[in-house]
Amino acid sequence: MIGPPIRAERLARGFGGVRVLTGVDLTVAAGEVVVLLGPNGAGKTTLLRILALLLAPTGGRLVLFGTDATRAPAALRRRIGYAGHEISCYPDLSGAENLAFYAQLFGVAEPAARIARLLAWAGLDGAGRRPVRTYSRGMSQRLALARALLHEPDLLLLDEPFSGLDPDAVEGLQQQLLELRAAGHSIVLATHDVDRAAPVASRIAILHRGRIAWAGDGRADDAAVIVAAYRTIVAERA
Amino acid sequence: MRDALAILAKDLRIEWRTREGISSVFVLGVLLVVVLTMAHDPSPETAPTLAPGVLWAAFVLTGMLGVQRGFLLERENDCLAGLLGAPVDPAAIYAGKLAANVVLLAVMQAVVVPLVGLFLHVDLAARLPALLLVCLLGFASLATLFGALAARVRAREVMLPLLLLPLLVPLLIGAVQATRAVLVGGLAGASGGLGVLAAFDVIFGVAGWLLFAYVVRD
Numbered sequence: 001m002i003g004p005p006i007r008a009e010r011l012a013r014g015f016g017g018v019r020v021l022t023g024v025d026l027t028v029a030a031g032e033v034v035v036l037l038g039p040n041g042a043g044k045t046t047l048l049r050i051l052a053l054l055l056a057p058t059g060g061r062l063v064l065f066g067t068d069a070t071r072a073p074a075a076l077r078r079r080i081g082y083a084g085h086e087i088s089c090y091p092d093l094s095g096a097e098n099l100a101f102y103a104q105l106f107g108v109a110e111p112a113a114r115i116a117r118l119l120a121w122a123g124l125d126g127a128g129r130r131p132v133r134t135y136s137r138g139m140s141q142r143l144a145l146a147r148a149l150l151h152e153p154d155l156l157l158l159d160e161p162f163s164g165l166d167p168d169a170v171e172g173l174q175q176q177l178l179e180l181r182a183a184g185h186s187i188v189l190a191t192h193d194v195d196r197a198a199p200v201a202s203r204i205a206i207l208h209r210g211r212i213a214w215a216g217d218g219r220a221d222d223a224a225v226i227v228a229a230y231r232t233i234v235a236e237r238a
Numbered sequence: 239m240r241d242a243l244a245i246l247a248k249d250l251r252i253e254w255r256t257r258e259g260i261s262s263v264f265v266l267g268v269l270l271v272v273v274l275t276m277a278h279d280p281s282p283e284t285a286p287t288l289a290p291g292v293l294w295a296a297f298v299l300t301g302m303l304g305v306q307r308g309f310l311l312e313r314e315n316d317c318l319a320g321l322l323g324a325p326v327d328p329a330a331i332y333a334g335k336l337a338a339n340v341v342l343l344a345v346m347q348a349v350v351v352p353l354v355g356l357f358l359h360v361d362l363a364a365r366l367p368a369l370l371l372v373c374l375l376g377f378a379s380l381a382t383l384f385g386a387l388a389a390r391v392r393a394r395e396v397m398l399p400l401l402l403l404p405l406l407v408p409l410l411i412g413a414v415q416a417t418r419a420v421l422v423g424g425l426a427g428a429s430g431g432l433g434v435l436a437a438f439d440v441i442f443g444v445a446g447w448l449l450f451a452y453v454v455r456d
Contacts, residue, residue, distance in 0.1 A: 054319055055456045074325040088320030090311065092252045104244040105324035132315075147320070 003066020004029050005079075005155040005186040006051060012059030012210075013046050020046045022210035023060065028188060030154070033181050035197040036190040037226070038207035039234055044190035045085065047207065048157050051188060052082035065154070078106065081153035085160060087144035091133035095124050095143050098132060099150055106151035118146040123172070137164035145176070156180065158189045162196045174200050194226050208233050241326045245334025250341060252311060259307040259342055263300045267350045270296040275357040285358040290417035293354045293362070294410055297347065298377070298403075304342045305381040306398055308335060309389035318389075318454065328451035332382060336446065339378045339385075347374065365420055369428065372435045373413045379442035380405060387453045409438050 006028040013021040020043045028034050038044050049055040050062065053073050062069040064076050089098040096115055103111035119128045122142040127135065135143065141164060148156060161177075162170050177200040180187060190207075191197045198204065204226055206214040213233045216226065253259050274292045278284075312318040321331055347370055355362040381402055388398035416431030 049319075049456075052319075052323055054322055074327070077323060077325040080323070082319070082323050084316060084319055086316035086319075088317050088323075089315055090248070090252060090317055091314060092255050093248070097251070101244060101248050102320065102324065105241055105321070105326050107325075 003063065005065055006188070007063040008051070008060065009062075010060035011047070011050060011057045011062060013043075013050060013055065013057050020210055021050075021057070024207070024211055026205065026212060028155075028186050030186055031181065031184045031202075033177065033187040033189065033200055033202045035201040035204045036188060036207050037192060037194060037197070037204060037230055038190070039192060042207045043210045044207055045159055048082070048084070048159050048188065048190050051155075052080055052084075052157050053077060054082070078151060079154045080157065081148035081151065081155070082157045083144040083148040083159065083161060087132075087140045087147070089132050089140070089143055089147060092131055094129045094131055095119060095135070095139075095146075096128040098143070099147060102147055102150055108151055114150065118149060121176070122146040138166060138169040141165060142169070142173070145173070149180075154184075154186060156185050156187045158187065160191055160193075161189060162191060162193050170196055194230065198226060206230055206233055239330070239333075241324075241330040242333035242337065245321075245331060246337040246341075249308065249311065249335070249338035253338075253342065259304050260345060262307065263304045263342070263346045264349055266303055267296050267300040267346055268353060270299060271350060271353045271357060275354075280358060282359055286360045286421050287418065289354055289358045289360050289362065289421060290414040292358065293351065293417060294373075294413050296350050296354070297343075297373075298406065298410065300346055300350065301343050301377055301381060302398055302402065304346060305339050305378070305385040306388070306394070308339055308342070308382075309385045313389055322454060328454060329447050331454070332386075332446055332450035335386070336378055336382045336443075339382050340374060343374050343378055360421060362421075365424070366417065369413070369416050369420055369432060369435070372432060372439060373409065376409050376435060376439040376442050377406065379439060379446050380409075383442075383446040383450060383453060386450065390454070409435065409442075412438065 004027055006026060008024055008026045011021055011024040024047055036044050046055065050057050053069060053076060065079060067076060069076065096119065099115045099118060100111060103115060108114055119125045122145060124139060124142060127139060132143065141161065161173060165173060177187060189197055204216050205212050206229065214229050271292060274295060278288055280288050312321065351362050384398055384401045388394040388401065391397050412431055412435045416428040416435060419428035419431060
């Protein structure tokens with residue numbers, strides 16, 4: 001399975017007659033961090049869930065790592081890590097137990113060592129044995145990220161990862177994302193927080209009314225330019 | 239198989255820790271048996287004919303509650319997305335959830351059956367194990383499939399009984415008739431009924447195994 005992590009062509013998806021995605025074209029290369037910006041209801045979460053193979057598109061074509069996403073989904077799932085709006089961790093299990101459960105499902109080799117490393121990386125080594133129900137929002141968010149990284153995926157999909165985090169936690173997460181980018185992971189990050197996402201982006205795309213309305217180089221464009229483009233697009237198409 | 243066992247172990251660990259499912263099922267089961275028995279005020283002669291109805295009414299109503307709880311675990315924090323995002327065959331998820339439901343329902347039966355026997359003066363526990371097991375498997379197979387479906391919709395508390403009960407009618411009629419036959423004439427008298435119930439188990443089990451992927455995925 002060789003090819004860019006994501007090649008999406010005219011992806012479409014509707015729910016009960018409402019067209020959420022109307023034709024998304026997006027290619028993500030290895031080692032790229034693509035930040036998806038967009039107002040509420042733009043289709044960011046729907047797009048990420050399609051890329052995570054949790055939702056089937058109703059139109060268009062999705063090729064992940066050179067393989068048609070409708071084929072070999074189990075093999076593709078091993079290469080994808082997804083952290084959605086919610087943390088997908090069981091509140092009555094501890095952080096370590098949650099990671100151990102998912103490690104079994106993903107067939108992670110030497111799970112105990114991997115879990116210990118990830119808990120330390122997420123700053124949760126002291127809280128690993130506590131039930132997730134007792135975690136703060138920031139701790140839960142970091143556990144969700146650790147869960148998504150458990151099987152060392154080549155492609156990481158993050159939906160609003162900065163939401164609910166305090167400034168220190170945001171800085172820590174930005175640092176972690178930059179480390180992952182340096183390690184060659186491809187990341188697609190959906191948010192409407194330009195200031196927090198721009199420092200980690202190698203490319204920025206604005207999703208509006210179900211399609212990519214604008215795309216720019218994250219390194220060249222500063223946050224003010226992106227915000228201006230964002231406001232123009234949203235105002236023009238309102 | 240390994241994935242199904244992991245899901246079973248996870249569900250049992252959560253249940254052991256919270257005891258939410260078993261405690262709600264236990265309270266409802268005891269309440270139903272007491273109310274149904276008191277309402278009929280049976281004599282020692284009529285009590286054995288009442289036992290099958292009381293037993294299976296209590297089983298179905300408490301069972302639906304237990305199965306629903308099993309899938310609410312997956313809804314909280316969108317844990318179902320975590321399961322479906324893993325490289326796991328949906329059939330293995332079904333098998334794991336089914337096994338967890340069977341364990342929960344078996345524990346519930348271990349309470350309800352002796353209680354029905356006590357109130358109605360019939361020795362159920364010694365005479366019904368095979369029948370109870372066959373009915374439990376059939377009920378759990380179908381309820382696991384529809385529990386997953388109902389957990390994904392807004393009116394899930396209403397949806398599960400609406401979907402499940404009509405399809406359970408043949409199983410329930412068979413269970414009541416076979417229970418009565420066992421109580422009157424022993425297991426030999428219910429062998430035909432047991433065969434029909436076992437056939438339902440196979441049909442429901444295979445249907446769940448094959449359809450679960452379509453039920454849980456968008």
